[in-house]
Amino acid sequence: MTTQDYLKSISKSKKPFVIYKSNKGFDLYTNFSKKIVLTNRNIHSFINRISKNKSKSKNTDLYIGFFGYEILNNLIGIKLPNQKGLKFPKGIFYKPEKKVSLESKLNYKNEDLNHLSRDFKININKKLYNKIFNRFMKKIKSGKTYQIKICTKYLNKSKIDPIDFFCRLSKTNLAPESFLIKDKEFSIISCSPENLITKKGNYISTKPIAGTLKKTKKLNKIKALNFFNNNIKENKEHNMIVDMERSDLSKICKPGSVKIIKKKIVEEYKDLYHYVSLIAGKLKKNISTLDIVKSMMPGGSVIGCPKISTLNLLNAQENENRNIYTGSFGYIKFNGDMRFNIIIRAILNYKNYSEISVASGVVIDSKANHEFNENYIKAKALIDLYK
Amino acid sequence: MIYIIDHNDSFTHNVVHQFSYFSKVECDNFDKIDPKKINKAKTIVFSPGPGAPKDYPLSSKIYKKYKGKKKIIGICLGFQQILYSEKAEIVEQNKIYHGFQSEVKVTSDNSIFTKNQKFKVGRYHSLKLKEPFNKNNFEITMRCAISNVAMAIENNKDKIYGFQFHPESFLTENGNLLIKKILSA
Numbered sequence: 094m095t096t097q098d099y100l101k102s103i104s105k106s107k108k109p110f111v112i113y114k115s116n117k118g119f120d121l122y123t124n125f126s127k128k129i130v131l132t133n134r135n136i137h138s139f140i141n142r143i144s145k146n147k148s149k150s151k152n153t154d155l156y157i158g159f160f161g162y163e164i165l166n167n168l169i170g171i172k173l174p175n176q177k178g179l180k181f182p183k184g185i186f187y188k189p190e191k192k193v194s195l196e197s198k199l200n201y202k203n204e205d206l207n208h209l210s211r212d213f214k215i216n217i218n219k220k221l222y223n224k225i226f227n228r229f230m231k232k233i234k235s236g237k238t239y240q241i242k243i244c245t246k247y248l249n250k251s252k253i254d255p256i257d258f259f260c261r262l263s264k265t266n267l268a269p270e271s272f273l274i275k276d277k278e279f280s281i282i283s284c285s286p287e288n289l290i291t292k293k294g295n296y297i298s299t300k301p302i303a304g305t306l307k308k309t310k311k312l313n314k315i316k317a318l319n320f321f322n323n324n325i326k327e328n329k330e331h332n333m334i335v336d337m338e339r340s341d342l343s344k345i346c347k348p349g350s351v352k353i354i355k356k357k358i359v360e361e362y363k364d365l366y367h368y369v370s371l372i373a374g375k376l377k378k379n380i381s382t383l384d385i386v387k388s389m390m391p392g393g394s395v396i397g398c399p400k401i402s403t404l405n406l407l408n409a410q411e412n413e414n415r416n417i418y419t420g421s422f423g424y425i426k427f428n429g430d431m432r433f434n435i436i437i438r439a440i441l442n443y444k445n446y447s448e449i450s451v452a453s454g455v456v457i458d459s460k461a462n463h464e465f466n467e468n469y470i471k472a473k474a475l476i477d478l479y480k
Numbered sequence: 481m482i483y484i485i486d487h488n489d490s491f492t493h494n495v496v497h498q499f500s501y502f503s504k505v506e507c508d509n510f511d512k513i514d515p516k517k518i519n520k521a522k523t524i525v526f527s528p529g530p531g532a533p534k535d536y537p538l539s540s541k542i543y544k545k546y547k548g549k550k551k552i553i554g555i556c557l558g559f560q561q562i563l564y565s566e567k568a569e570i571v572e573q574n575k576i577y578h579g580f581q582s583e584v585k586v587t588s589d590n591s592i593f594t595k596n597q598k599f600k601v602g603r604y605h606s607l608k609l610k611e612p613f614n615k616n617n618f619e620i621t622m623r624c625a626i627s628n629v630a631m632a633i634e635n636n637k638d639k640i641y642g643f644q645f646h647p648e649s650f651l652t653e654n655g656n657l658l659i660k661k662i663l664s665a
Contacts, residue, residue, distance in 0.1 A: 233576070234576065234606055235532070235607075236606035236607050239578035325580075329579035331579070332579035332581070332602065332649075332651055333579035336490075336491055336602070336649050336651075339650065340491050340492060342493075343493035343494055343497045348501070348505075349501065351497060353650060399489050399490035399530050402488060402529075403530075456579075457578055
């Protein structure tokens with residue numbers, strides 16, 4: 094069956110499924126024999142149980158799904174105040190019984206044309222953004238945080254066809270960590286560029302992004318690299334993320350094994366360039382899957398630095414639940430290997446409400462106006478889908 | 481054994497790995513100090529961290545208890561913690577350095593480092609030592625090559641050392657050598 098026919102048939106069957114970007118194309122997981130909705134009660138035993146499950150190795154010997162932002166906070170002992178929002182599950186994992194490889198060009202025609210509303214509401218206007226910005230700037234001056242990300246949310250009400258969205262998105266924006274979850278009540282469509290954890294055996298790496306540049310006709314990759322390298326603010330912002338991720342890895346890695354493999358390179362996307370580094374290490378003996386999750390999540394590059402103090406500042410400020418945003422999607426194999434991204438550039442569609450969250454970093458020399466606009470650039474590729 | 485006291489920081493485990501090159505290291509958060517470990521330790525290290533020294537009275541208490549009895553090392557907030565416990569004032573600075581690489585210079589004849597030597601270091605601090613600061617046996621031994629802000633202190637009598645910059649940062653040249661030298665001092 095061609096990819097197009099396959100997508101058509103799975104759409105018709107109404108079966109839940111997950112698609113995750115692979116090296117060559119995409120992997121589709123379906124025929125779920127288990128679905129685990131995470132709570133603070135079951136998360137420890139769920140994570141600990143997976144990698145003890147040593148049966149014969151099949152390519153479906155894994156759990157795939159996501160951890161939301163709130164449960165990752167709770168896991169490292171940080172409580173969130175009561176927040177409003179969609180009341181979406183804190184995390185869900187599936188046990189697939191079938192895996193299908195799809196080519197990288199996803200073609201799919203949505204016949205029942207969407208009734209899409211292009212009307213988006215933003216939860217924080219410029220004025221409020223400025224106020225929060227100034228409040229956080231004071232915290233930077235007093236040393237409570239060195240970098241903090243203000244999150245804004247775009248909201249829309251319309252019925253969407255998630256497969257159609259994902260296929261269109263992957264045509265314009267083939268991001269290395271993109272994924273789609275389609276379940277009965279909800280879907281998540283993401284073109285995340287950011288890998289948080291790649292673990293194989295005792296090797297572990299993380300690939301933080303810090304630094305965004307809007308594309309123009311005059312720019313190319315080399316010019317973008319020059320821009321980043323010569324821009325003190327972008328450099329400082331990136332440096333602290335590199336040191337923080339080194340430290341997060343050092344918590345679980347053998348002393349002396351943590352190395353910066355790629356230092357400050359540029360990656361190109363549809364509307365923007367990103368400044369990226371790759372850091373890797375060798376895990377200490379007796380490190381559990383739970384240890385890894387707790388030391389790496391929530392991913393620091395989308396939170397700010399230092400992590401705990403910055404999370405507390407964010408949580409005291411935000412009165413809407415982030416849900417999936419800045420959580421992590423990925424899989425844990427029965428042999429303990431894992432791959433997780435950071436959930437950014439994502440649409441959460443739940444009961445026909447869509448939300449798109451974005452954030453940009455505030456450091457000592459940030460300008461409120463610039464950061465507010467950067468948030469829009471990040472959301473644009475997703476908002477454009479509602480056409 | 482070296483006992484590192486963490487202040488909920490996101491750089492502490494870089495410090496742990498750096499000291500691990502030279503000795504066995506144990507690390508606990510400042511609010512979960514293990515009395516057995518701290519008694520066993522030859523050296524106590526106060527980690528970097530968010531906020532100001534006044535936010536960590538427990539760490540000041542430990543400093544006062546072990547001053548002169550064990551080698552004490554402070555990094556960034558830890559550096560300020562030592563000074564604050566010695567009645568220095570720690571204040572906000574006009575120009576703030578977070579993730580910034582800059583040059584420091586050894587400014588003292590009495591330093592265990594070579595006078596006038598310059599090297600690049602990584603910095604993450606909103607606050608600084610208010611000067612003048614005069615205290616018996618303490619000397620400021622390194623300064624920012626541009627702003628002159630205090631970057632290192634030494635007390636070679638009581639074996640107390642501190643860096644305002646981060647020797648463990650990837651932005652610091654020869655950070656391991658610096659640590660090796662103060663550990664063998």
